Amino acid sequence: MxxxxxxxxxxxxxxxxxxxxxxxxxxxxxxxxxxxRLDYYKRLALAAERGKFDMVFFSDRxxxxxxxxxxxxxxxxxxHSARLDPFTLITALAGVTERVGLTATVSTSFSEPFHVARxxxxxxxxxxGRAAWNVVTSxxxxxxxxxxxxxxxxxxxxxxxxxxxxxxxxxxxxxxEEDALVFDKEAGVYADGDKVHYLHHRGRHFxxxxxxDVPRSPQGRPVLVQAGSSDTGRDFAARVAEVIFxxxxxxxxxxxxxxxxxxxxxxxxxxxxSNKVMPGLMPIVAGTEAEARETExxxxxxxxxxxxxxxxxxxxxxxxxxxxxxxxxxxxxEATGMQSRLKLVAKLTQSDSLTLRQLGRFxxxxxxxxxxxxxxxxxxxxxxxxxxxxxxxGFNIMPPYLPDGLDKFVELVVPELQNRGLFREEYEGRTxxxxxxxxxxxxRSRS
Amino acid sequence: MxxxxxxxxxxxxxxxxxxxxxxxxxxxxxxxxxxxRLDYYKRLALAAERGKFDMVFFSDRxxxxxxxxxxxxxxxxxxHSARLDPFTLITALAGVTERVGLTATVSTSFSEPFHVARxxxxxxxxxxGRAAWNVVTSxxxxxxxxxxxxxxxxxxxxxxxxxxxxxxxxxxxxxxEEDALVFDKEAGVYADGDKVHYLHHRGRHFxxxxxxDVPRSPQGRPVLVQAGSSDTGRDFAARVAEVIFxxxxxxxxxxxxxxxxxxxxxxxxxxxxSNKVMPGLMPIVAGTEAEARETExxxxxxxxxxxxxxxxxxxxxxxxxxxxxxxxxxxxxEATGMQSRLKLVAKLTQSDSLTLRQLGRFxxxxxxxxxxxxxxxxxxxxxxxxxxxxxxxGFNIMPPYLPDGLDKFVELVVPELQNRGLFREEYEGRTxxxxxxxxxxxxRSRS
Numbered sequence: 001m002x003x004x005x006x007x008x009x010x011x012x013x014x015x016x017x018x019x020x021x022x023x024x025x026x027x028x029x030x031x032x033x034x035x036x037r038l039d040y041y042k043r044l045a046l047a048a049e050r051g052k053f054d055m056v057f058f059s060d061r062x063x064x065x066x067x068x069x070x071x072x073x074x075x076x077x078x079x080h081s082a083r084l085d086p087f088t089l090i091t092a093l094a095g096v097t098e099r100v101g102l103t104a105t106v107s108t109s110f111s112e113p114f115h116v117a118r119x120x121x122x123x124x125x126x127x128x129g130r131a132a133w134n135v136v137t138s139x140x141x142x143x144x145x146x147x148x149x150x151x152x153x154x155x156x157x158x159x160x161x162x163x164x165x166x167x168x169x170x171x172x173x174x175x176x177e178e179d180a181l182v183f184d185k186e187a188g189v190y191a192d193g194d195k196v197h198y199l200h201h202r203g204r205h206f207x208x209x210x211x212x213d214v215p216r217s218p219q220g221r222p223v224l225v226q227a228g229s230s231d232t233g234r235d236f237a238a239r240v241a242e243v244i245f246x247x248x249x250x251x252x253x254x255x256x257x258x259x260x261x262x263x264x265x266x267x268x269x270x271x272x273x274s275n276k277v278m279p280g281l282m283p284i285v286a287g288t289e290a291e292a293r294e295t296e297x298x299x300x301x302x303x304x305x306x307x308x309x310x311x312x313x314x315x316x317x318x319x320x321x322x323x324x325x326x327x328x329x330x331x332x333x334e335a336t337g338m339q340s341r342l343k344l345v346a347k348l349t350q351s352d353s354l355t356l357r358q359l360g361r362f363x364x365x366x367x368x369x370x371x372x373x374x375x376x377x378x379x380x381x382x383x384x385x386x387x388x389x390x391x392x393x394g395f396n397i398m399p400p401y402l403p404d405g406l407d408k409f410v411e412l413v414v415p416e417l418q419n420r421g422l423f424r425e426e427y428e429g430r431t432x433x434x435x436x437x438x439x440x441x442x443x444r445s446r447s
Numbered sequence: 448m449x450x451x452x453x454x455x456x457x458x459x460x461x462x463x464x465x466x467x468x469x470x471x472x473x474x475x476x477x478x479x480x481x482x483x484r485l486d487y488y489k490r491l492a493l494a495a496e497r498g499k500f501d502m503v504f505f506s507d508r509x510x511x512x513x514x515x516x517x518x519x520x521x522x523x524x525x526x527h528s529a530r531l532d533p534f535t536l537i538t539a540l541a542g543v544t545e546r547v548g549l550t551a552t553v554s555t556s557f558s559e560p561f562h563v564a565r566x567x568x569x570x571x572x573x574x575x576g577r578a579a580w581n582v583v584t585s586x587x588x589x590x591x592x593x594x595x596x597x598x599x600x601x602x603x604x605x606x607x608x609x610x611x612x613x614x615x616x617x618x619x620x621x622x623x624e625e626d627a628l629v630f631d632k633e634a635g636v637y638a639d640g641d642k643v644h645y646l647h648h649r650g651r652h653f654x655x656x657x658x659x660d661v662p663r664s665p666q667g668r669p670v671l672v673q674a675g676s677s678d679t680g681r682d683f684a685a686r687v688a689e690v691i692f693x694x695x696x697x698x699x700x701x702x703x704x705x706x707x708x709x710x711x712x713x714x715x716x717x718x719x720x721s722n723k724v725m726p727g728l729m730p731i732v733a734g735t736e737a738e739a740r741e742t743e744x745x746x747x748x749x750x751x752x753x754x755x756x757x758x759x760x761x762x763x764x765x766x767x768x769x770x771x772x773x774x775x776x777x778x779x780x781e782a783t784g785m786q787s788r789l790k791l792v793a794k795l796t797q798s799d800s801l802t803l804r805q806l807g808r809f810x811x812x813x814x815x816x817x818x819x820x821x822x823x824x825x826x827x828x829x830x831x832x833x834x835x836x837x838x839x840x841g842f843n844i845m846p847p848y849l850p851d852g853l854d855k856f857v858e859l860v861v862p863e864l865q866n867r868g869l870f871r872e873e874y875e876g877r878t879x880x881x882x883x884x885x886x887x888x889x890x891r892s893r894s
């Protein structure tokens with residue numbers, strides 16, 4: 001079946017400590033004593049590698065959500081609200097994994113491009129070409145308050161800064177040509193000075209002279225991941241992203257998003273293969289559908305509506321605690337922040353007329369990403385349908401709880417996908433670009 | 448001899464890719480093809496661990512020196528001028544080492560305290576309590592130009608920002624009390640909200656509300672290393688440093704520096720044991736003194752005076768290339784930047800009347816750190832004398848070239864120190880604070 005191999009799925013796994021179902025940390029099988037230890041993430045990353053995943057993926061947020069009830073106390077009390085810096089985490093994983101791609105989120109709103117470009121270039125070298133950066137612009141006032149500001153900048157300003165940030169980062173990654181290092185000990189020539197270039201960037205947000213002090217890395221540049229879904233966000237992704245992470249609840253919506261992203265990329269002169277659209281997907285899988293439903297029933301027992309409401313309140317900078325939990329979801333006219341989430345919530349509450357409590361449980365669960373419960377064959381059918389119907393190039397798998405949710409996917413679903421010829425049986429290349437089928441970018445030559 | 452064990456030496460190893468002698472990368476034994484690969488640094492760190500070193504240490508600088516001759520071309524051509532981000536490097540080492548402390552340099556002049564505190568707290572958790580931060584303020588205009596500024600801020604402004612930066616970082620590390628995490632799955636209690644605290648910092652340079660989203664790490668806070676030698680720098684070190692790295696060419700100077708740092712610490716209510724003074728030391732060691740001298744003669748063949756002059760020009764923001772190489776070292780009236788270096792250079796050129804070429808070779812070699820050439824017994828005698836005469840608590844060993852320079856020290860000198868009862872034969876604790884005999888700081892309780 002795998003002989004004349006067709007187009008292949010790409011799979012990432014979106015990790016955190018507990019898993020993605022609301023209050024998953026309360027599941028009896030989550031090892032809370034390991035949540036802040038490298039051995040645990042090593043175990044998870046090795047499971048992903050055993051499953052031949054393209055990459056592991058970590059999101060980020062600079063602070064503990066505290067908009068709901070105007071305090072972090074309730075959040076810290078009942079939610080898994082502490083974390084490790086994701087860049088630090090994937091870097092520690094570089095030494096204890098061999099093949100899997102390593103993706104961390106860093107916001108362009110509170111960092112210097114020289115530092116970010118330098119850390120990712122260094123990681124790309126140290127990991128043998130497995131680094132990826134999920135570019136976000138941050139959405140909450142809560143985060144801004146850890147960086148000297150009272151409010152998060154507005155949506156367009158954030159993206160304007162992000163565009164300039166990426167211009168600088170790309171320029172820095174290109175400042176050493178491929179063959180600049182010479183290492184001629186006899187002649188005393190370390191590098192060819194004509195193949196190293198100043199950047200001389202002077203923009204609205206940044207002044208960066210360059211060159212980077214890190215030579216060109218195995219992937220040329222780290223893989224760029226992006227998840228903006230607003231019009232501005234989509235445009236930004238079309239311009240720079242090589243992997244597009246997205247929340248798509250329905251097949252039709254996903255197909256239309258997919259087509260839109262390929263068209264937008266073309267408008268920037270990029271081929272349809274130059275970005276891989278990978279929606280988030282929460283698979284609740286067991287040997288049979290009945291067992292999978294039992295698994296979800298157990299998870300649902302723990303789900304605290306606060307899980308969704310605390311995160312959402314922070315993302316939209318609006319305290320949802322002022323409305324009764326069993327009343328309808330209010331109109332969110334004063335909310336700001338994450339535009340695409342606001343639209344999706346509005347759409348969802350219109351069609352399903354949810355209460356706030358229901359929204360909290362639902363949003364805390366998969367955060368508007370699609371959830372699918374079933375047997376390995378049912379899950380594989382779902383993935384295959386979306387893939388062949390032009391809804392995606394693969395998925396960012398969101399295990400409902402960890403480590404079991406990932407282990408089960410690797411043991412039960414991956415072999416089924418491999419049997420169908422939809423997914424690799426072995427890694428064929430060394431770098432994340434190899435896994436994703438992305439070209440290695442050429443260095444832009446400058447004088 | 449080791450039965451009634453007395454005071455013990457502490458040893459760090461100051462690593463880079465090539466080693467510290469001028470133009471060491473040209474030594475036949477340096478593996479230039481490994482300079483940007485994790486396997487190489489893993490090999491070096493494991494050698495340090497075999498030698499029971501307290502820690503490995505990486506310096507930093509944000510850019511390629513380009514003051515000398517007003518361009519980076521000559522520097523890039525003949526010097527080992529590219530590097531890896533040191534924080535990224537020690538984090539990758541966390542997963543492949545067990546015991547050795549991991550020290551990286553980060554400047555307070557171009558970063559946000561929330562990011563730096565968060566990355567070090569995460570590394571301290573992932574490494575099981577082995578993280579240390581070498582705090583610097585940067586000295587060169589070259590670096591400022593990668594962060595939107597034309598000139599490096601003046602000395603006092605940099606230290607003022609550094610003090611506030613450390614106040615914020617210490618506050619963030621203390622924002623989760625030791626026992627804040629509860630993990631009671633039945634009751635649904637993740638953490639005790641009363642044991643997590645806002646910081647509410649509003650200062651001249653930073654506004655940081657907190658709390659950190661990383662729980663308290665194994666060491667409470669990472670070990671703080673500092674190397675300021677000016678009056679302001681010493682005062683800062685006395686206030687915050689737990690390890691003091693310093694360039695001390697003479698025994699008398701080192702003794703006076705040591706006494707001064709212990710006195711200054713006392714003025715801040717700190718015990719003499721609360722900081723460990725560890726001068727840099729370049730040991731050129733072989734089985735016999737004659738062989739050691741041959742080793743140095745070979746290294747000296749490669750030494751390019753540019754090695755010292757390019758780095759020094761950048762550190763003092765003054766282009767030394769306008770003066771003839773074989774003329775005397777000029778008076779450096781227009782120089783700025785690294786105050787302590789300027790004073791030391793002035794003192795050195797006064798007493799020895801060096802030419803610029805000689806200064807370049809000398810400075811490029813050990814950068815004013817003490818060099819000692821000899822047999823294992825001679826090297827051990829030197830370390831012992833400085834240690835017992837109150838000049839230091841240990842040394843930051845600067846191998847002249849790598850990996851051999853470190854391997855030889857571990858194979859030849861460490862056993863000699865162990866035989867004399869001056870250095871541990873096995874690690875006794877798990878954390879870097881354990882190795883250094885530093886107390887675990889108590890979390891400052893706040894309401």
